[in-house]
Amino acid sequence: MRMSSFTFRSLAAGLFAAVLSGPAYAQFLGDAFFVEPSVAVVPGTEGTIQLAVFAGTNPVGAAQATVTYDPAALEILGIEPVASGRVTPAVQWRKEGNVLHVVMVNGTSLNEPIGTVPLGNIRFKALGAVGRTTKLISKPTEILKPDAQAIPPGTEEHEGEVSFASAIPSARIAARGIVSTSPELVERARRMRPPGGIVTLQVVDASGRAQPVQVRIPPAAPARE
Amino acid sequence: MHEIGTNARRLCAALGGALVLALAACGSGEDSSPGGGEPPPVENARAVIEAQAARSMTSVGQPVGFRASAVTDGIRIEQYRWTFSDGQQATGQEVSASFAASGPVTVTVQAYSGGQAVAEASAAVVVVDAGASPFEAFGIPSGLGNVTGNDRPGLVDAMRIAQYIEGVVGPEDIRVAHADIDLDGKVDEIDRNLAMQAAAARQALPSALLRPQAYPGAVVAMVSPMLLDPNADVSITVDGVASPQVFRALPGYASFLVPAGLIRNAAAEVVVSVNGVPSDRLSLDLLAAAEPTAPAADDIRAFFDQIDRLLQAQHDAIVADPGRLSTESVAQLRTLAAAGRDAFGNARLELERTLAGPNGDTLARLFQKALLANGMREFLAASQGVAGEVNGKSTAVSAAAVATPEQICDIILPELCRLKRGAEQLGNAASITEAACSAVSAAIFVGGAIIPADGPAIEVGAVAAFVKFCVPMSAIVSTASTLGEIVKPIDPRLYLTVTPTFLDRGENALVKPEVTFVGLQHLCGMFSSGLTELVVGQIIGKRIVAAILRNNTGARLLADFFAKYAEDMYVSLLESLEEAAYRALDASGLMGAFSEFVTQQCAIIPTGRANMPAQRVMLPLPSDQGSYSFNADGTANYTCPSAPAVLQSQITLRGMWPMCGKTAEVSEKVFCTPAQVGITMGDNGNLLDDIFEVVINGRSVLTSNQPVRSVSTTLPLGGGLNEVLMRGLAAPDQVGTYFITFSGATVVSGDALSGSDLTPGVTKRFLLEVE
Numbered sequence: 004m005r006m007s008s009f010t011f012r013s014l015a016a017g018l019f020a021a022v023l024s025g026p027a028y029a030q031f032l033g034d035a036f037f038v039e040p041s042v043a044v045v046p047g048t049e050g051t052i053q054l055a056v057f058a059g060t061n062p063v064g065a066a067q068a069t070v071t072y073d074p075a076a077l078e079i080l081g082i083e084p085v086a087s088g089r090v091t092p093a094v095q096w097r098k099e100g101n102v103l104h105v106v107m108v109n110g111t112s113l114n115e116p117i118g119t120v121p122l123g124n125i126r127f128k129a130l131g132a133v134g135r136t137t138k139l140i141s142k143p144t145e146i147l148k149p150d151a152q153a154i155p156p157g158t159e160e161h162e163g164e165v166s167f168a169s170a171i172p173s174a175r176i177a178a179r180g181i182v183s184t185s186p187e188l189v190e191r192a193r194r195m196r197p198p199g200g201i202v203t204l205q206v207v208d209a210s211g212r213a214q215p216v217q218v219r220i221p222p223a224a225p226a227r228e
Numbered sequence: 229m230h231e232i233g234t235n236a237r238r239l240c241a242a243l244g245g246a247l248v249l250a251l252a253a254c255g256s257g258e259d260s261s262p263g264g265g266e267p268p269p270v271e272n273a274r275a276v277i278e279a280q281a282a283r284s285m286t287s288v289g290q291p292v293g294f295r296a297s298a299v300t301d302g303i304r305i306e307q308y309r310w311t312f313s314d315g316q317q318a319t320g321q322e323v324s325a326s327f328a329a330s331g332p333v334t335v336t337v338q339a340y341s342g343g344q345a346v347a348e349a350s351a352a353v354v355v356v357d358a359g360a361s362p363f364e365a366f367g368i369p370s371g372l373g374n375v376t377g378n379d380r381p382g383l384v385d386a387m388r389i390a391q392y393i394e395g396v397v398g399p400e401d402i403r404v405a406h407a408d409i410d411l412d413g414k415v416d417e418i419d420r421n422l423a424m425q426a427a428a429a430r431q432a433l434p435s436a437l438l439r440p441q442a443y444p445g446a447v448v449a450m451v452s453p454m455l456l457d458p459n460a461d462v463s464i465t466v467d468g469v470a471s472p473q474v475f476r477a478l479p480g481y482a483s484f485l486v487p488a489g490l491i492r493n494a495a496a497e498v499v500v501s502v503n504g505v506p507s508d509r510l511s512l513d514l515l516a517a518a519e520p521t522a523p524a525a526d527d528i529r530a531f532f533d534q535i536d537r538l539l540q541a542q543h544d545a546i547v548a549d550p551g552r553l554s555t556e557s558v559a560q561l562r563t564l565a566a567a568g569r570d571a572f573g574n575a576r577l578e579l580e581r582t583l584a585g586p587n588g589d590t591l592a593r594l595f596q597k598a599l600l601a602n603g604m605r606e607f608l609a610a611s612q613g614v615a616g617e618v619n620g621k622s623t624a625v626s627a628a629a630v631a632t633p634e635q636i637c638d639i640i641l642p643e644l645c646r647l648k649r650g651a652e653q654l655g656n657a658a659s660i661t662e663a664a665c666s667a668v669s670a671a672i673f674v675g676g677a678i679i680p681a682d683g684p685a686i687e688v689g690a691v692a693a694f695v696k697f698c699v700p701m702s703a704i705v706s707t708a709s710t711l712g713e714i715v716k717p718i719d720p721r722l723y724l725t726v727t728p729t730f731l732d733r734g735e736n737a738l739v740k741p742e743v744t745f746v747g748l749q750h751l752c753g754m755f756s757s758g759l760t761e762l763v764v765g766q767i768i769g770k771r772i773v774a775a776i777l778r779n780n781t782g783a784r785l786l787a788d789f790f791a792k793y794a795e796d797m798y799v800s801l802l803e804s805l806e807e808a809a810y811r812a813l814d815a816s817g818l819m820g821a822f823s824e825f826v827t828q829q830c831a832i833i834p835t836g837r838a839n840m841p842a843q844r845v846m847l848p849l850p851s852d853q854g855s856y857s858f859n860a861d862g863t864a865n866y867t868c869p870s871a872p873a874v875l876q877s878q879i880t881l882r883g884m885w886p887m888c889g890k891t892a893e894v895s896e897k898v899f900c901t902p903a904q905v906g907i908t909m910g911d912n913g914n915l916l917d918d919i920f921e922v923v924i925n926g927r928s929v930l931t932s933n934q935p936v937r938s939v940s941t942t943l944p945l946g947g948g949l950n951e952v953l954m955r956g957l958a959a960p961d962q963v964g965t966y967f968i969t970f971s972g973a974t975v976v977s978g979d980a981l982s983g984s985d986l987t988p989g990v991t992k993r994f995l996l997e998v999e
Contacts, residue, residue: 060932061933065387066383088928095424099429110394196988199963200959201987222963
């Protein structure tokens with residue numbers, strides 16, 4: 004919103020960058036991703052991570068996505084349906100090696116849900132050791148409107164991660180997450196959200212405690228608002 | 229030998245011409261003989277033989293091997309003569325045959341000793357041509373799961389099934405027969421989940437056990453894309469133990485006998501091997517063997533007593549209201565119902581004879597274990613209420629009258645539900661009997677399936693009588709439940725409509741609870757099109773054929789069924805009942821009666837939505853959440869409280885009513901003192917590159933597919949405080965320039981209404997107060 008800094012030169016640079024980077028924003032329409040992409044869990048206990056697709060203004064009748072994970076680090080216990088307003092779509096899943104195939108169908112409404120549409124909460128048991136982090140990779144397979152028209156699935160993969168910690172901070176402490184520009188953390192975050200976004204990563208410290216760390220993902224284009 | 233056969237016929241007559249005897253010792257002879265040549269009648273029961281096909285399914289022209297095995301009382305079997313239903317004949321203990329046409333082929337083998345036929349058995353092979361269903365004529369199409377008719381089923385089929393279940397699309401929108409993936413005669417959430425599983429696996433069919441839980445000794449059906457090749461050799465193990473019986477009759481499907489003697493395992497591994505290669509692994513909740521708690525004969529009698537009570541209940545339901553049907557139709561339906569009961573009674577006589585015969589105790593224990601393993605105890609518990617239901621009000625609605633909301637509650641729904649539940653329970657009983665018979669046969673021939681030590685020791689004559697007793701039982705029960713089967717696909721659902729849903733304080737909304745009978749229009753349309761015979765035949769056929777596919781592991785039952793019924797199942801069943809019960813059953817007259825019965829149902833049961841009495845359906849409201857006043861047409865007026873508490877302006881109206889054994893619940897939200905709140909948001913930066921999303925109560929209410937300068941919506945929000953979330957979804961330059969404005973509400977706290985930091989992963993919160 005830096006209207007005062009606006010100059011012709013920066014506008015031209017911004018437009019050029021936007022052209023070069025293509026429609027960067029469009030990666031979200033049809034994408035599958037994790038709503039809170041970084042979670043921390045105590046080994047041996049259960050945790051969840053929510054998988055969703057973004058459909059923009061289109062209502063979703065059905066969606067399918069895959070999640071690749073490390074079975075040595077996570078034991079998938081189930082995938083539970085998530086209400087989206089008044090609609091609670093049905094969810095089924097299938098495990099093939101280290102890939103989960105998640106299918107959601109909405110038989111109840113022709114008009115909703117729209118926007119960010121949850122496929123389900125993936126419930127898992129944490130098997131990894133304290134201090135380790137395991138990745139999950141989501142990719143959409145097929146998204147349908149209720150009239151069976153296809154919403155083209157995004158081509159990008161988005162990551163989520165589960166960190167294994169001896170202790171999880173309370174919500175109040177987590178809310179005061181620190182900000183980091185660590186290249187390693189930025190690289191982790193970059194795979195979860197589109198350029199220019201912010202991700203709160205759960206980072207396990209030397210004592211085994213998870214710490215929320217806010218990471219800004221570098222922009223894909225020079226800042227132009 | 230002729231003398232013995234004549235004696236057997238006399239015995240049959242003495243027992244009232246029981247169908248079972250007609251099929252068994254009475255010389256199953258002429259009617260059930262396959263075409264080609266007539267095997268001579270079997271003279272006595274000094275041997276029991278079993279015929280087994282190397283594969284229960286094959287393709288046209290593909291050879292299949294057949295083998296006979298025998299249990300005898302010491303006599304030597306000198307020859308086996310095979311007669312196929314397509315006219316082929318062969319001799320030898322092991323033979324091979326191939327078939328020129330698709331469909332079920334039955335084969336009868338007779339064992340000869342001393343020049344006399346001493347035993348016979350039959351088997352069946354289902355011949356498939358180019359993947360087509362051999363049971364299309366019975367309402368079981370090929371391509372189950374493909375409800376849209378696309379090249380192959382997928383996610384869209386799962387979605388359509390879900391929409392059909394929820395009433396969002398109708399039977400005209402999908403191929404309903406293709407949606408019954410688990411072959412249980414109805415389309416429900418199980419079929420939806422199976423379709424979703426198929427989509428998840430990117431396969432034409434899901435991979436699943438159609439019963440997730442089973443006792444050792446039970447028959448379990450399964451579906452798997454690995455079973456689509458009709459020529460594949462399939463074997464199945466449970467926790468490493470080979471199933472003694474695997475049976476396939478429909479591409480993609482199989483049923484198998486869970487080996488006896490396995491111990492409890494909540495995650496028993498079922499491994500399906502195709503051509504010797506493990507191809508599918510499924511998990512079965514294997515229960516601990518069901519131990520008898522009563523003497524075997526008592527348990528068996530209790531089971532059949534309950535079936536008898538169900539038949540009685542259905543008989544009462546059919547003929548309780550003769551005023552609704554013509555005298556002729558009532559007579560026809562009464563005859564059918566009575567014939568079913570009589571035939572069943574005759575079958576019980578045969579059972580008693582078998583139990584009283586040599587080795588009756590052992591057979592009783594075998595049968596008891598097999599019944600227990602296949603759900604007898606659960607059936608008895610589930611069917612208690614059905615048999616006891618009596619509806620004394622069923623004469624209150626005449627065909628000409630339009631049912632009132634009270635009559636729908638008190639008469640139509642209970643009567644329909646009773647018929648549906650009766651049909652379901654009788655279907656279960658038939659399935660349990662079939663599965664138990666298969667299990668006992670397997671125990672005898674394979675050894676050890678149920679009671680290992682007893683198998684070879686059983687006196688062969690008793691076994692022969694027992695096996696033949698088993699065959700017709702499910703046909704009798706299925707036929708007797710014909711009328712119930714006709715109405716079974718009709719599914720009542722409860723709806724609630726409230727208009728308007730946004731009210732000022734003290735204002736009224738019309739509350740309309742309604743019932744709709746899903747499937748009724750389809751049925752009525754079929755009957756009014758003059759397709760009575762087709763519908764009835766398919767309903768009966770589907771019930772029987774689908775039950776065989778789900779529950780049969782012994783080819784004998786299928787062979788006998790198709791030898792007798794394949795050509796015209798409906799007429800053959802009626803003839804069987806007629807023969808068994810000595811009653812004149814007129815097929816054309818019964819078709820007319822069925823037609824009239826359905827026509828009456830169609831006249832009485834509303835085809836669209838019909839009012840239910842709000843006074844009885846709607847749950848009372850707390851005094852601070854408004855009130856109802858009730859109208860004569862079944863509707864109600866809801867009145868918003870004149871001064872609701874601030875946070876109670878969104879009020880949920882709830883209704884519930886029992887619907888065929890389940891309690892249907894409906895609810896609708898109304899907003900007292902609502903406000904139409906306008907929301908406008910967008911990217912107001914210099915570069916149009918940001919995407920946002922507005923979420924209220926967990927629901928996305930406003931977003932865009934691409935960056936927009938401004939986008940708006942208007943939606944109702946309840947009075948009081950409402951939390952609005954605005955999320956950043958895309959900001960490629962790390963500058964998420966946003967604005968949001970509201971009309972019709974006041975922002976009392978929260979983040980800035982505009983800024984440049986709403987990037988992906990960031991959420992802005994606003995608290996709105998709606999007056």
